[in-house]
Amino acid sequence: MQNLLLILGAVLIVFSWMHLIRYEVWWIRAADFPHLQLAVPLLVIFVAYLIWFDIDSPKEYVFIYVTAITLIYHLYRIRPYTRLHSHQVLSSEKEQKSGDGLKLLIFNVFMDNTRCDEFLQQVYQYNPDIVLAVETNQHWMNKLKPLEKIYAYRVSCPLENTYGMLFYSRFPIKHKEINFLVQDDIPSLYVQLTLPSKRVIDLYGVHPRPPAPGENNRSTERDVELIQVGKRAKVATNPVIVAGDLNDVAWSHTTRLFQRLSGLLDPRIGRGFFNTFNAKYWLLRWPLDHVFVSHHFKLIDIERLPNCGSDHFPMFAHFCYEPDPEAKENKPQAEASDYKEASEKEQQLEEEKA
Missing domain, CATH: 1.20.58 (Methane Monooxygenase Hydroxylase; Chain G, domain 1)
Structure with missing residues (x-):
């Protein structure tokens, strides 16, 4: 023994x-x-x-x-x-009906999942302003068609390779892009949304390919996509939200590098793990589905929602536009070594593609 x-x-x-x-x-x-x-x-x-x-x-x-x-x-x-740490995104004391409130629901649906109606019921129940569904194909787009009665503004990129994206918004879309930043079959979303207060925000939706057997033997492509989104968020002139299935845990080297490069904040810090994957095996769960925000936002609520047939749990977050000087001062900062690492990874991919 x-x-x-x-x-x-x-x-x-x-x-x-x-x-x-x-x-x-x-x-x-x-x-x-x-x-x-x-x-x-x-x-x-x-x-x-x-x-x-x-x-x-x-x-x-x-x-x-x-x-x-x-x-x-x-x-x-x-x-x-855990609750042993202070909050990185401060809690808002504003009422939930504030004109600068924003409710977001993200979900990796698992493309072969047939329980589409259960997800629709969750959308009706939580009434988000924004829905981002990833791993969505044409079948899922057809099943989610009832949402078009609720959300007047949409971006659709259904794919049969488990990397499709569907985006629904109550807020007008001022500008929209579907980009293939690193790999030709892996899309990412960029939209500019106008809140009821007429304030414009930038939102990025991401779902990079994971380093895993049958997907990718290395993490380089995932890392570079997060690096590129992080660098774009860093220079944005509008408030920023980055959301999606990053196929990486919150505490990993790559995700922390992304935070330092972007300066974005994690609302889970000080509040809990909110493990979203794997929904089917409770011993093997970690936080893969993320929402990061710039210092302009405070948090009203964050929840991991009940499973509705996927190997991921949906995530719901409610924010309020409420800039705080303390949050701006304490946001993650990149060092020279971070920029060097990011540059080396990007250069590696460029040289391989040449």
Whole structure:
């Protein structure tokens, strides 16, 4: 039993630190996802070893010390997404009917999902101003046609490759683009919306291809798409929202790089994980569906909605345009090393395409 605990603990420790290797192969990048799933069994091993065995050799002292450091590291990485951390997006005290309010619902529908009516009922129930549905094809576009009676403004890009997008808005669309920033079959959305107060905001909808078997052997393409969206958000003159299935966890190196490059804020920080994937396996869940906002917004509400047939849970967020000098001062800032890393990744893809 003692040797078994040592072996299991060592494997968990190696996997816990493996994501720090900056190789972009999928199985190394995937190691950045399960911090909580690694921390819990490692904590059990740590406590069991202290209770059951005497520590009387250098090997055991090293094991206990390294295990403790690894547990602290896991806590450090996930603590921002607990109530032990202060809010990055401050809470609004305005009434929900404010003219500068914005309710957003995002959902990776899972293209083969047949429970379309359940998603429609969620839209009717939560009454969002904006709906972004990804992994949508022509079948889903047909099934969501009733939403056209509610949302006068739409952008449609249905695809049969699981990367289609459908966008519905109550707010007038001043400008719209469907871009293929990195890969010819992976669209992203850019729209300028006019709020009832006549204020114009920029919204980006994203769903990059994940580093995973059967999808992409590396994270380079996903990373570069997030980098490019982040850089665009950084220089925007309007308030910005970026939403969608990023196929990356909130605490990963790439998502944190995206935040520093864009200066955008994460409303989950200080509030919870809001794990959206995998909806079918509760032991393997992490936050893949994201909403990031510029410092111009405060949060009224954020919820993970009940599952309606997909492998993702829908996400609902309600914001209010309420600029705060403190949020502007404390927004994530990129350093020279961030710009260098972003440039190197973009250059790598450019050279491969040449």
